[in-house]
Amino acid sequence: MSCSPFDLRDYYFKDLAENERRLTEVHVKTCAHCREELERLRGAEAALLALPDEEIPQRIGFVSDPVFQPSAFRRGWDALWGSSARLGFASAAMLSAALVVFSLTRPVPQFIAPAPALTRAGMQAEMQTDFSKRLNDAVAKAVAESETRQARQTRELLAASETRHALETQAMMVRVQEYLDVEKKRMNTLILASNDAASVNKDTR
Amino acid sequence: MILRAVEDADLIRKARRGDVEAYNLLISRWERRVYNYLLRIVANREDALDLSQDVFLKAYQNLRKLDDPARFAPWLYRIAHNEAYSLFRKRRPEGETEELQPEAMEGAATVGGNAVFPVELTLAVSGALGRLTADQRETVILKIYQGFKFEEIAEIVAAPVSTVKSRLYTALDLLKTELAPVKARGAS
Numbered sequence: 001m002s003c004s005p006f007d008l009r010d011y012y013f014k015d016l017a018e019n020e021r022r023l024t025e026v027h028v029k030t031c032a033h034c035r036e037e038l039e040r041l042r043g044a045e046a047a048l049l050a051l052p053d054e055e056i057p058q059r060i061g062f063v064s065d066p067v068f069q070p071s072a073f074r075r076g077w078d079a080l081w082g083s084s085a086r087l088g089f090a091s092a093a094m095l096s097a098a099l100v101v102f103s104l105t106r107p108v109p110q111f112i113a114p115a116p117a118l119t120r121a122g123m124q125a126e127m128q129t130d131f132s133k134r135l136n137d138a139v140a141k142a143v144a145e146s147e148t149r150q151a152r153q154t155r156e157l158l159a160a161s162e163t164r165h166a167l168e169t170q171a172m173m174v175r176v177q178e179y180l181d182v183e184k185k186r187m188n189t190l191i192l193a194s195n196d197a198a199s200v201n202k203d204t205r
Numbered sequence: 206m207i208l209r210a211v212e213d214a215d216l217i218r219k220a221r222r223g224d225v226e227a228y229n230l231l232i233s234r235w236e237r238r239v240y241n242y243l244l245r246i247v248a249n250r251e252d253a254l255d256l257s258q259d260v261f262l263k264a265y266q267n268l269r270k271l272d273d274p275a276r277f278a279p280w281l282y283r284i285a286h287n288e289a290y291s292l293f294r295k296r297r298p299e300g301e302t303e304e305l306q307p308e309a310m311e312g313a314a315t316v317g318g319n320a321v322f323p324v325e326l327t328l329a330v331s332g333a334l335g336r337l338t339a340d341q342r343e344t345v346i347l348k349i350y351q352g353f354k355f356e357e358i359a360e361i362v363a364a365p366v367s368t369v370k371s372r373l374y375t376a377l378d379l380l381k382t383e384l385a386p387v388k389a390r391g392a393s
Binding site: 009010013015040041043044045047048049050051052053054055056057058059060061062063119120 | 225228232233237238241244245257259261265327348370377385
């Protein structure tokens with residue numbers, strides 16, 4: 001058991017306040033037992049340090065891959081966040097936006113499962129799944145847009161065709177009516193001429 | 206003291222903006238220390254290397270969560286600690302509820318039967334470390350070999366400073382007894 005006023009091991013590892021360290025130092029100078037204890041601590045540490053560090057057998061490094069890089073939005077956001085001059089404004093704007101959104105929506109609290117730890121293989125699989133999902137979404141969206149565009153064009157063509165047909169029918173009806181009017185006038189003229197001829201023959205007789 | 210032209214904090218800021226080369230430079234500064242920390246905990250080179258790679262990958266993925274770049278070292282070792290103990294849990298036999306222990310370190314850290322440190326003193330040290338509990342051994346490694354402060358070790362292993370000190374001092378009491386004869390022979 002140490003007779004030091006403070007823990008000798010705290011003294012050895014420099015974990016005492018200044019006044020405590022001084023008091024312990026004074027004590028150690030006059031106490032052979034505590035000096036031996038300190039010597040044993042030094043010996044144990046020296047023995048431990050005989051175990052050398054090893055060189056790492058393979059250097060660790062990452063390649064510059066856009067997949068692992070933050071998006072342009074994220075980089076811009078980080079740059080903004082890192083700027084102390086704009087930090088206050090950004091914080092105030094975010095707080096205001098958050099208050100407005102929260103007051104309008106008031107979402108129901110939901111449990112969100114923590115994301116599982118990702119390995120490289122897991123990340124690749126996730127990226128593949130994400131890429132496939134995005135691709136499928138993009139294809140579906142493009143097909144839907146194309147179908148919508150085709151339907152709209154068909155509707156427009158049908159409407160134009162119907163309009164043209166109605167105009168042509170109307171024009172034809174006008175022409176028929178004009179023809180009938182002409183024919184009617186011609187018949188009336190013929191009837192009048194026939195009547196005139198009959199009366200002339202009667203007078204002659 | 207070695208003056209660094211670019212501080213770790215600058216590299217962290219660059220890495221956060223997607224500068225992979227800055228992160229690679231940061232790795233080159235820490236990989237040897239992290240590897241040796243893990244090697245002394247798991248006592249297996251392949252595991253230590255695999256874990257080191259996982260540690261730096263996770264650190265990169267979570268770099269934005271690091272509040273204070275000046276606290277990078279304890280933050281990085283906290284990840285390493287979690288990775289190592291996660292490995293212990295995976296390898297623990299089903300139903301075992303006792304304290305988690307790394308691989309046996311009898312004699313020396315070995316790879317395929319070959320001693321990692323084939324000198325008498327280092328063998329003795331390695332063996333003595335192997336007879337400590339996992340928590341005691343990790344505390345000794347973090348304090349003696351890695352030079353962390355007690356508060357930083359407490360942060361890394363997620364335990365109170367008093368617990369950290371207790372583990373270290375108990376371990377040193379055991380090591381003093383075990384290593385005294387070997388040290389005496391080495392000195393003579």
